[in-house]
């Protein structure tokens with residue numbers, strides 16, 4: 001039925017109930033937070049870069065919100081482990097939705113892409129490419 | 139013959155007026171419980187809009203031709219009909235058509251607020267205001283230096299009237315309050331607040347967006363100075379709102395928008411303005427929507443607002459009882475027997491947005507989010523909630539469908 005039921009396949013529920021890489025890192029190279037103001041979803045992403053200042057050595061997330069936002073963050077941190085910042089910036093919203101493996105109803109896309117946007121903005125702040133306090137998705 | 143005010147509604151008959159309620163999603167019939175956001179539109183109102191465009195669509199006040207005369211008369215009379223609907227004895231001169239409650243609010247904030255308020259003034263409003271009023275007064279406060287103060291709510295979601303009496307003083311210029319909270323379902327004592335405001339020489343603006351569609355309202359009995367509501371929440375079309383204002387107040391105010399239709403004589407140097415209410419309706423107004431709003435008033439009066447109110451009360455109480463029977467559900471606002479037909483709640487294990495998506499699979503439409511009351515949600519200690527809101531066509535069976543959907547969500551997330 002509808003768009004919604006497919007959204008709650010086992011993978012998403014599993015990552016929501018048992019989030020991977022959940023928590024905060026001791027000494028992150030960078031840490032950034034974001035929110036969907038209208039949903040109240042919040043995500044913080046902590047990253048430790050390898051000595052090359054490019055490879056993601058450790059990544060963790062923490063936050064609060066709906067299953068879609070939290071499961072996306074969990075899945076994303078799994079995927080980003082070992083990736084480079086260049087590869088991170090190459091991800092777009094379709095990649096996240098592919099990763100979720102379900103159709104996301106249009107009104108929920110902002111929940112799905114929050115973690116990705118937070119990770120990308122965090123990296124850009126770290127490299128001095130942008131200056132913002134928090135990320136917001138609409 | 140009109141039914142007596144205590145007869146139960148003939149729901150089957152009423153539902154037949156709303157073709158949209160027959161919609162099915164994958165074989166399941168729509169259960170529409172998002173009426174506080176917008177209501178559905180009955181055939182007689184749809185017919186009125188269609189008839190206007192089919193047979194007498196024309197610009198008003200301008201043409202001398204037959205169509206323009208017909209449209210002008212219907213549009214002007216719609217103001218009288220709306221005045222009658224809310225007990226405004228001044229008729230059309232006290233009724234300005236806008237595009238929604240929000241614009242009515244802004245009209246007063248700009249036309250009255252910017253002109254009258256200064257750093258020595260205070261605006262008193264409440265913690266449960268919709269953004270349409272809260273943000274507007276907050277911003278007018280910033281522009282004028284007037285301080286905005288918020289009457290607290292108590293544990294049960296009622297206004298703390300002792301706090302109200304403390305905040306409303308001789309420094310208060312405006313008290314702005316929602317008649318009914320769109321999140322808590324609380325019915326506020328607006329005529330008592332009007333008395334307090336008037337005792338201190340302040341005006342009162344009542345936001346009737348959630349009251350006018352659901353209960354009989356008499357703006358003069360309340361003694362409201364301004365009163366606003368939206369057509370789309372009361373069986374009318376979108377794009378039409380109403381501002382009621384006491385005649386002498388509206389007369390004393392400068393226009394908010396300038397342009398055609400609101401003027402009498404224009405030279406390169408000077409302009410004289412039209413009479414009430416037209417001086418506040420610049421440009422081609424909301425003609426079809428205004429005429430259809432009058433039809434919505436006819437429709438609701440024909441059924442009877444006392445009966446609608448009684449029906450919604452019963453639904454609210456039933457929904458409240460069913461929801462509060464679960465230990466993992468938090469319901470916000472006053473007890474079931476003292477609220478309007480809406481219930482906001484949260485299920486412990488499931489975020490409101492997830493719940494709403496799952497309910498959507500059951501063809502149950504509810505609202506999930508902050509319902510345009512972010513500060514109130516902060517006060518309640520949650521970012522979002524789910525809200526089921528009822529209207530004249532809803533049934534107990536639909537509330538049962540809601541509960542079934544909630545059971546399903548709980549199981550899925552267990």
Ligand SMILES: Cc1ncc(COP(=O)(O)O)c(C=O)c1O
Pocket residue numbers: 174175238239240241268270271316318319320345347348368510
């Ligand atoms: C209490 C209240 N006030 C104001 C509004 C704003 O109405 P509108 O969006 O039609 O301007 C609403 C509804 O959204 C409401 O519930």
